[in-house]
Amino acid sequence: MASPAKILTYLIILYNVDVATEKQTEDAETEDDLETSGTDEDDDLTVRGPSTVAASSFTKHVEYKLSKVEANDLSKKKWKYTWEVPAADISNCKWVGTGECFLKDDDLSSNYGLKQKLYKHWLDVYKTSGGNDFHSSKQRWFFSLCNSYRDILHGEKKPFYHKGLEEDSNIMDAYLMHSLNHIFRTRDLVRKNNAKIDKHQMSGKEEILPGDNFLDQGFTRPKILILLPLRSIALRVIERLIQLTPANSKVNVEHIDRFYKDFGSEEVSSDEEEEQSKNAKTKKPSKPSDHQSLFKGDTRDDFMIGIKFTRKTIKLYGDFYSSDVIVASPLELMTKFGKAEKNKELDTDYLSSIEVVIIDHADVISLQNWSFLTSVVERLNHIPSKQHGTNVMRIRQWYLDGFARFYRQTIILGYYLNPDMNALFNHHCVNYQGKVKSVREHRGVLPKVLSQVRQIYERFDANSIADVDDARLEYFEKKVFPKIKDSDQGGIMLFASSYFEFVRLRNFLKSQNASFCLLGDYTNQKDISRARVWFFEGKRKIMLYTERIHFYRRYKIRGIRNLIIYSLPERKEFYYEIVNMLEGSDDLACTVLFSQYDKLQLERIVGTAPAKRMIKSEKGVFVFC
């Protein structure tokens, strides 16, 4: 291991080098771009046999002319899901979509719409990893879905850290190939046009202005934005992005060392792991495997990196304005917004021309801070505040008309759905191509409850989604709390899904002078340990616990005899994990509050069909054993 001082000097050198290269990028870029794209053209010639004259879906997508009427209609945000197709790979799952169904027909376009060299490379990668039927592979299928340029909401993706490595990787491959395809096609077009214009000017004919032939750009260069929750996940995604790039386009990957340093490859992150293992030694390393797997890498959530593709190299840490892809966490972008507001010299115009946004692991983001993500999506596709060296005569008309958001494809992927994600999908995604989302019948996770406890579900009624929070608290105050207030028995755990509910409950318990302790998002380590001991020993009767702290810490709380689930967890695994924490043999109790607005969580836990019944039934109380 090098001494810290050495590392520091190394870092400084590295930094200086970066600054230097960044300055050069402008020149380098023009050089890159001026090269004529001989090979690419050849590519396309071989690809385009006589039968495949049809334009690629990329071309169709960006060359569509959206009318004002259509734009107005889209702004109304009324979506009609008109078709459904069963999902082959997930049981009880189907895809539903607006507009015309495009999934039924096999993808007939050559190479599934991929550029020839990308297709070849992907096929190689697929075959080396042991696949033999690319056409019916899941990644091919999901790529075709992405390539339709529709907005996609897929909330049934098993994550890599939770028994879903293959499924998760397949989908990641698909959206990364889609991103590469989008960038390569964009860059090809720009290069071809550059070449044509050069030729034109060489041949002495002065001007090239007229005609729409050379409209090929947005206000700024970045076209793809990938939003991810953790550095470790970004590492996974970017590594794969590099792997999926054909060899002749990544002769050189600039700053890869710095990248591994920042994002923690296996070796480099050993420091941190040591630290973690130190902590682990004091406690028992008894976290569930999915938790270990998700949090094993660099778990920081502040990162942003620009990736630029030139003809032969991938440049990591490119200046944002000269990058093609930006991979970032919502938090880091929020910080950038804040800085830009304070300092007029800074701006976030690089978000003005994003054409594909991919939000992966949306469920983890929702456990961080969903509002950041919403703010980021709201800031996409605005008209920039200043000029960034783009030739205005080559900016596509729909950018100039302020229609860019109608051309942006948004892909939201997560383990589960929640109302926030639905809201984002319905209100902030206005792609003219339409929408596709996955809908699933759930079986529920009740069989996984091992402890012998009757789970009593009590329904409370709320008039509207806005009233749910008040109604829930009122129900708790009037119907649930009186029962536990006077009991001498301790061991009451109160589980709340969101921090806001946690705060309201805490305030209520305070006002009632109840004996309780807290395990909340912002409770410090010392207080948590003490609270757990007190609770176990019965010095405090009630413990307040949240889904988020369980997600990050996965405590095994001991001494629970009476579990009150104030609101159901969004992660269905947490339900049985927490119910299974009940200890002892007799007088265990478990009460669950729910309303008709909790359908999404409820159906994941009790199953879709029972959930429907429970919401519609005359009765308000249901018991599961």
Place this chain on the structure above:
Amino acid sequence: MAEEEKEEMKSFKDLGLCEELVEACDSLGWKNPTKIQVEAIPHALEGKDMIGLAQTGSGKTGAFALPILHALLESHSKQGYKSAPVFFALVLSPTRELAIQIAEQFEALGSGISLKCAVLVGGVDIMQQQIALGKRPHIIVGTPGRLVDHLTNTKGFSLRMLKYLVLDEADRLLNEDFEKALDDILNVIPRDRHTYLFSATMTKKVKKLQRACLRNPVKIEAASKYSTVDTLKQQYRFIPAKYKDCYLVYILTEMSGCTSMVFTRTCDATRLLAFILRNLNIRAIPISGQMTQAKRLGALNKFKSGECNVLVCTDVASRGLDIPSVDMVINYDIPTNSKDYIHRVGRTARAGRSGVAISLVNQYELEWYLQIEKLIGKKLPEYPAQEEEVLQYLESVTEAKRLSQMKLKEIGGTKKRRGGDDDDEDIERYLGVKGKSSKKVKRK
């Protein structure tokens, strides 16, 4: 006389303009071409360079806009472009307001042929203008400074395809302020183009420019060198200086249904007069060179929209601003430069309408007035008014003047302390809280 009749007979169609444009003129309510249009358009259609001497309001915008649009349509159909050529014509104007007005005229004429027009003037968001350029406008109207700014900073914008260049109010464009910018522009546009040069006066500088830019230009003078339009009724009134305000109020009250412009010599006078008139419940608004661009535009819009019907201004406003519906011009102060008189009265009786111009001449201004009469080559009739009737206003006018002077002193006091800022605020008082100031005074 016979010749004139013949000219009046002419219609836009007779001038050789294409169908679409004749229709456009018709829908704008332009029945017959104005003198300068009749003279200019046929030459322009022949492809000649032009130099036009005409004051604002004589229809000169039409005189260059129509042939340009005609050529645009022609090249569109002839050369078989998918869309009409971009950056086809450039019109330069010395002021932002004039540029905006010219663009409006172009757009009105071109509305039927989906004409795109971009305005490049200072004081407006650059990004929006770049977007406008990206939309491939056919016509660009602008002030030299901002245009050069775009030529240097907006990537992809060039005027190498330009076919028509128009210099409007060329005499003012040739000021030192614009010299450098103008040179820069002339350097980057093709020599092979048509150039039209319009000016109210023929100065030496214009002649110089003419040699530099124009090739065998046709010279068009819509009117004799310094004359005024026939439909203009010009009058004067010789009065003692002390009754000047009183006469002004009398005339404005008599003609209270009309829109009027009152010209003063100084910026301060515009403020004082506007205050006095407001105290007497006449909806007056001042405009002067002291105001910022935004305030000026704001004041102008108030006037245009009819919220105020009396515009009190200095000579700054006497040129370039296109206010189509001024019924009356009052020269509260007689201009020392007689050419200014021509410009001032050019605000009314435009485009064939009738109008009144009244000059209030006091004992000190007689000399200048006589020069004006010499310049326009005629003796003007006296404005008829019974002095007793006029002097009925004396008391209230004097009172209003006293109040206004007090008020100005208040503002003036703050002015010394705070420097230039107060002026904006002052204008704000006119623009924003229109009723307030007059009410306050009434209560007193």
